[in-house]
Amino acid sequence: xxxxxxxxxxxxxxxxxxxxAAVIIPLVRxxxxxxxxxxxxxxxxxxxxxxxxxxxxxxxxxDYSPSVMPELQxxxxxxxxxxxxxxxxxIVMTLDPTGLGLAEDALHRAVxxxxxxxxxxxxxxxxxxVGYYLxxxxxxxxxxxxxxxxAAGHPSKEVxxxxxxxxxxxxxxxxxxAGSAIVESxxxxxxxxxxxxxxxxxxxxxxxxYYPFLQTGQLCGMLAGMKGGAEYEExxxxxxxxxxxxxxxxxxxxxxxAHILIMIFIVxxxxxxxxxxxxxx
Amino acid sequence: xxxxxxLTIVLVLGIIMMLQFFIPSRPSETFFTDIFVRxxxxxxxxxxxxxxxxxxxxxxxxxxARKQGxxxxxxxxxxxxxxxxxxxLDREHVLAKxxxxxxxxxxxxxxxxxxxxxxxxxxxxxxxxxxxxxxxxRTLEATLLLVAAFxxxxxxxxxxxFVWNKIPFISEWFLEVPNMAAKxxxxxxxxxxxxxxxxxxxLGIERSWMGGGGKx
Numbered sequence: 500x501x502x503x504x505x506x507x508x509x510x511x512x513x514x515x516x517x518x519x520a521a522v523i524i525p526l527v528r529x530x531x532x533x534x535x536x537x538x539x540x541x542x543x544x545x546x547x548x549x550x551x552x553x554x555x556x557x558x559x560x561x562d563y564s565p566s567v568m569p570e571l572q573x574x575x576x577x578x579x580x581x582x583x584x585x586x587x588x589x590i591v592m593t594l595d596p597t598g599l600g601l602a603e604d605a606l607h608r609a610v611x612x613x614x615x616x617x618x619x620x621x622x623x624x625x626x627x628x629v630g631y632y633l634x635x636x637x638x639x640x641x642x643x644x645x646x647x648x649x650a651a652g653h654p655s656k657e658v659x660x661x662x663x664x665x666x667x668x669x670x671x672x673x674x675x676x677a678g679s680a681i682v683e684s685x686x687x688x689x690x691x692x693x694x695x696x697x698x699x700x701x702x703x704x705x706x707x708x709y710y711p712f713l714q715t716g717q718l719c720g721m722l723a724g725m726k727g728g729a730e731y732e733e734x735x736x737x738x739x740x741x742x743x744x745x746x747x748x749x750x751x752x753x754x755x756x757a758h759i760l761i762m763i764f765i766v767x768x769x770x771x772x773x774x775x776x777x778x779x780x
Numbered sequence: 781x782x783x784x785x786x787l788t789i790v791l792v793l794g795i796i797m798m799l800q801f802f803i804p805s806r807p808s809e810t811f812f813t814d815i816f817v818r819x820x821x822x823x824x825x826x827x828x829x830x831x832x833x834x835x836x837x838x839x840x841x842x843x844x845a846r847k848q849g850x851x852x853x854x855x856x857x858x859x860x861x862x863x864x865x866x867x868x869l870d871r872e873h874v875l876a877k878x879x880x881x882x883x884x885x886x887x888x889x890x891x892x893x894x895x896x897x898x899x900x901x902x903x904x905x906x907x908x909x910x911x912x913x914x915x916x917x918r919t920l921e922a923t924l925l926l927v928a929a930f931x932x933x934x935x936x937x938x939x940x941x942f943v944w945n946k947i948p949f950i951s952e953w954f955l956e957v958p959n960m961a962a963k964x965x966x967x968x969x970x971x972x973x974x975x976x977x978x979x980x981x982x983l984g985i986e987r988s989w990m991g992g993g994g995k996x
Contacts, residue, residue, distance in 0.1 A: 532938035565896035755937040764912035
């Protein structure tokens, strides 16, 4: 009976070690489990894919800090790769002060895979602007006034990709990848006030909050957590847009094993609870 | 008298902004741009001054008084001033083409990013421990939550589909039907609460935002 009792009173340090093993082992030796694509990821992919090459740009707003980078950076990379592969111009911005470094890193990685991509023509980084929802409103009034220069300091009027952007009317699709409630500000102002089309990539923990906006059509599609990034990577590979290493798909193996382990912990904890309750009774 | 000025500003601007939203004309939009967006952006920028000042003051006091954990304040202040200084010195790289890598970016990607990501990653360990100790089917509601959580967790991982290919659809149904119904109800409640609180602030009934514990 002692070993059963021990099973229900596992030391916290052993739990930590098991979780560490469950995360590290699949990263070293991937299981390669296939990721099923949800309809919301498919819709976002389709919304980007419908934009004809060399026409209206995609505005990608990377509104997150490094704390959620492992979960969200693969999504940003996937969207940038999609645009560069299909020659859809892409403008990258951020509303998070630490997002600029992440945006630079994502562009740097993606651009190195597409040597034909030209800065200022196929992509541009307009950088960070303070003000959160005020920046969203300000783009609706005047993109040029909001971003008079790109991140490198070139006047926006001299950057070919930015020259003709007046407001949201000249943008094909807005995609916000966010680790906060800023998605709601994009919905309230960019979608409701300026009638733009918006897609979102968000952390898994906050994904449940945004289902009402998918049903109303205020979000044209959504990537939820690392799984969302993995789904987009699958779609890129399926359409032959990118065969770069699938960082999110690799991460999903680790998430799978950690989830299963947590479920086992919950079951064990509950068995122990019911045995204890029966004993007391 | 000193309290009447901010109350009047809030009353007048609050009513004007409410009316402006329902007037889709050019003068109304111009007013909105000039007053709300420009002033708001300026306020945001100036708000950085007291916030950074407060951070410096807090850590300087802690350091001067040698309070517990004062050594961490040194790290904070060095990090703050160090990155500002490097940002200015490394200006060419910070504002250079995307392909360029300077000291500022190197420090950001190799120090700040791993530190912040690790802090967030540590949550997984505490969640695992907490789920083992606290997630119990004590009541009917807790049991329902437990069952729903199991299905959703199993549905979002590739292993779930590997075991049974219908699991992701069941998981998605949970998110799209019961979850969405609950979220919509909560959002309506929150929306009404925001409207009621905003009205109370505009009309001067709620005054705690001015400090002083809401005294009249």
